[in-house]
Amino acid sequence: MTLTTNNLEVAPKVLSIHDVPANRRRGGDIRTLLSPATVGAKSGFLGTLTLRPGEFVSEHWHPYSEEFLYCVSGQVVARLDGEHTTLPAEHGVLIPIGTRHRIVNDGDETAFLVFHLSPLAPRPDLGHVDTEPLPQP
Numbered sequence: 001m002t003l004t005t006n007n008l009e010v011a012p013k014v015l016s017i018h019d020v021p022a023n024r025r026r027g028g029d030i031r032t033l034l035s036p037a038t039v040g041a042k043s044g045f046l047g048t049l050t051l052r053p054g055e056f057v058s059e060h061w062h063p064y065s066e067e068f069l070y071c072v073s074g075q076v077v078a079r080l081d082g083e084h085t086t087l088p089a090e091h092g093v094l095i096p097i098g099t100r101h102r103i104v105n106d107g108d109e110t111a112f113l114v115f116h117l118s119p120l121a122p123r124p125d126l127g128h129v130d131t132e133p134l135p136q137p
Contacts, residue, residue: 013039017048026128027057027135028103036120044118051076051105051113059102059132065117067095069103074111077104087113100131 015033022029028051032038035045044065049057051074059079069078070092078085078093079102087093095101105111121127 015039024136025134026060026130027051028055028105030057036124042120044116044120046114046116049103049111049113049115051103051111053105053108053110056102056104056135058130058134059100060128060130061098061100062095062117062121062127063098063129064121065119065127066097067101068116069093069095070114072112072114074105074109075107076111076113077106078102079104102132 015038017031017033020031020033020038022031024030028049030047030049032045032047035041035047051057069087071087071089073089075086075088078087078095079100080093080095081100085093103113117127
């Protein structure tokens with residue numbers, strides 16, 4: 001199946017989280033699944049986050065994008081501009097543009113989350129601003 005958009009043909013592409021490498025630079029197992037680089041997305045990107053007990057994603061913020069974060073299983077604590085918010089399984093949170101956030105699994109089971117960011121930053125290197133040292137530089 002091929003879709004036509006603005007006179008360009010775009011073929012839908014199906015990917016598994018096992019098709020993309022894990023990025024552990026900010027902590028946890030982050031996999032950017034549907035993105036400009038993987039499927040030619042133009043408006044945002046979607047990925048997964050797996051945090052084992054005790055793991056975290058270091059604090060950062062997005063100057064251009066809001067982030068939708070949905071906890072599929074397990075539970076995490078999201079620190080949003082210094083306020084702690086528990087995000088249990090089957091719950092989601094909107095992280096507005098410019099909100100500093102850090103995600104921690106302080107429970108005893110692995111947490112699995114899905115995230116989506118939109119709109120895209122003008123360049124990938126402008127998408128995240130780190131505000132604490134990275135666990136895996």
